[in-house]
Amino acid sequence: MIETVLSIGLPIDERLEIKKNRIVPLTPLTGEEKRISIVTGTHGDELEGQFICYELGRRINKDIIHLKGIVDIYPALNPMGIDSITRGIPAFDLDMNRIFPGSEDGSMMEHIAAKLVADLDGSAACVDIHASNIFLTEIPQIRISEETAERLVPLAREMNVDLIWVHGAATVLKSTLANSLNTIGVPTLVVETGVGMRITREYGERVTDGIFRLMKKLGLWDGETAECKEPMISDRPEDVSFLNAPVSGIFLPRVKHCARVKQGDVVGEIVDPLRAEVLNVLKAPCDGLVFTIREYPVVDEGSLIARILGGVAE
Amino acid sequence: MKKEVLYELKALYRDNMRINCRKFGSGEKAAVIVAGVRGNEVQQIYTCGMLVKRLQELEKHGKVTKGQSILVVPAINPYSVNIEKRFWPTDNTDINRMFPGYNLGETTQRIAAGLFEEITGYRYGIHLASNYIPGQFVPHIRVMDTGWDYIEEALDFGLPYVVKRKPHPYDTTTLNYNWQIWETMSFSLFTNQTDTIDTEGAEEAVNAILYFLSNKGIINYSGEPGCVSSLVTEGELLPIKSRAAGIFRPLAETGEQVAQGAVIAEILHPYDCSVKAKIHSPVNGTVFFRQQKSLAYANAVLFRIIPQK
Numbered sequence: 001m002i003e004t005v006l007s008i009g010l011p012i013d014e015r016l017e018i019k020k021n022r023i024v025p026l027t028p029l030t031g032e033e034k035r036i037s038i039v040t041g042t043h044g045d046e047l048e049g050q051f052i053c054y055e056l057g058r059r060i061n062k063d064i065i066h067l068k069g070i071v072d073i074y075p076a077l078n079p080m081g082i083d084s085i086t087r088g089i090p091a092f093d094l095d096m097n098r099i100f101p102g103s104e105d106g107s108m109m110e111h112i113a114a115k116l117v118a119d120l121d122g123s124a125a126c127v128d129i130h131a132s133n134i135f136l137t138e139i140p141q142i143r144i145s146e147e148t149a150e151r152l153v154p155l156a157r158e159m160n161v162d163l164i165w166v167h168g169a170a171t172v173l174k175s176t177l178a179n180s181l182n183t184i185g186v187p188t189l190v191v192e193t194g195v196g197m198r199i200t201r202e203y204g205e206r207v208t209d210g211i212f213r214l215m216k217k218l219g220l221w222d223g224e225t226a227e228c229k230e231p232m233i234s235d236r237p238e239d240v241s242f243l244n245a246p247v248s249g250i251f252l253p254r255v256k257h258c259a260r261v262k263q264g265d266v267v268g269e270i271v272d273p274l275r276a277e278v279l280n281v282l283k284a285p286c287d288g289l290v291f292t293i294r295e296y297p298v299v300d301e302g303s304l305i306a307r308i309l310g311g312v313a314e
Numbered sequence: 315m316k317k318e319v320l321y322e323l324k325a326l327y328r329d330n331m332r333i334n335c336r337k338f339g340s341g342e343k344a345a346v347i348v349a350g351v352r353g354n355e356v357q358q359i360y361t362c363g364m365l366v367k368r369l370q371e372l373e374k375h376g377k378v379t380k381g382q383s384i385l386v387v388p389a390i391n392p393y394s395v396n397i398e399k400r401f402w403p404t405d406n407t408d409i410n411r412m413f414p415g416y417n418l419g420e421t422t423q424r425i426a427a428g429l430f431e432e433i434t435g436y437r438y439g440i441h442l443a444s445n446y447i448p449g450q451f452v453p454h455i456r457v458m459d460t461g462w463d464y465i466e467e468a469l470d471f472g473l474p475y476v477v478k479r480k481p482h483p484y485d486t487t488t489l490n491y492n493w494q495i496w497e498t499m500s501f502s503l504f505t506n507q508t509d510t511i512d513t514e515g516a517e518e519a520v521n522a523i524l525y526f527l528s529n530k531g532i533i534n535y536s537g538e539p540g541c542v543s544s545l546v547t548e549g550e551l552l553p554i555k556s557r558a559a560g561i562f563r564p565l566a567e568t569g570e571q572v573a574q575g576a577v578i579a580e581i582l583h584p585y586d587c588s589v590k591a592k593i594h595s596p597v598n599g600t601v602f603f604r605q606q607k608s609l610a611y612a613n614a615v616l617f618r619i620i621p622q623k
Contacts, residue, residue: 006560009557009559009611010559011559011560013584091611098411098484101483106615107447108613108615174484175483180483210447242418244418244419250324261443298404300326302420302422302423302424303421
């Protein structure tokens, strides 16, 4: 059943509507059912979640007999952004994932944020799907703050991702949807997978498999689920090395995403096309797995080039 | 006055981005004034420029107190200003959400870190700021309430209002908040324009800053206070919203006293300009904020009014 979570008038003959697909079991509802919420599309240029929402809905509908709880799928928290290829909220130049938990009395977008949090409140779990941005490609991973790790890591293990990355509390952004939901007691997993403006079907299928496993763990699904691989878990800051551009230029990668590198291997070069010069040769600071790689060639000094998970070299 | 480059970033094709400053006096780091963290803050840059002009005159006449130094940074983000983009040109990040910065991090984290290192350690920090919702304000000082109570100090600007604000989650990465954490008494100064220059508003802001610096013994300035400031909390700023969307026709100016029930705006139907809704003031009070846009979105905050006490 398609439900309108909120509807707000725009100046000329249009409404901003955020919708969800509520899928319920065939048996009559008792009111005691658990609910899982799948949200994506906070950033209008992150599209990996579009396939996951479609695929999840398709598979549940096909085997709905196995559904034992409520599934709410929100494919577009920022519908104007998705439909206009805009990362933030069009017309407001705001990053939607920096205004939570919002406020009923606040601006229009803060009001929307507050309504969304209220609608998601009460879920047994929430999966918030992101796709990095147009600059970086990511392996399927879940990012968790240190303070919620004890509660969330057991759930994240079900999600069929390659990596569970536990962050230090100081680096957690307080104004995200996930942080706001975790704060009010809705266990929320942030999935980062793939790259902005594209859909990586293989990753999408894996994450969808993971959501079914999570639903089974929570008692919302009693059908078959796919086997999942044991994720790598990184919970020490020193596990992950960051490689940032020391100079501005054009980045030419020398390794592929997910490559296993040795310390000192060339990850790529930053070149100056005007002078036909190599400005910098970027080398791996440690042995490990390149789980994030720069996709967009133009780099400023400081632009992230790669993240390497240490200790995973062959 | 000394001119210095506080931070420089080399680009691929563009000229280097330089964060310039002007330094007055010498000795104890007394006050730092910054502007132009976002690319559309033209009024704030102009105001800072006018402040530099006045400080030059004062310094020439020996009116900067001996042993006190003042740093002015008129444009933190020239790269965005020059291409008329509000946020960082490539990744659209907001430098004012990157403080205290990280010198090994992403570009705007590095800029924030490089700048922050230069502008910390001062007794007072003044940020000529703009709100994330574009609009006109009654000139005021905003102080973040982190538990360090120095709000009375803000009355020394002599602007109409001092607003005390409880930090929201997104405030923790702003310059104002982080100055406080690093023990600088920080103030955000808002005037009634951002994208366009309002010379009267700029002059009012410059006079307020000079008056403040004089009150703190940093300069010797004989100006008068603009007014006796009223202290309000953010919660007292009554939001006025519209349930209807359409063309916004404001009928009240910022600073105007409005009576309870007075019509302060109309929302017009875009196709025939008929009145879809009238916006009434629910209280007797002063219009503190008015949105800039000519279009009204449903549920958007069109005004904020300070109720009469």
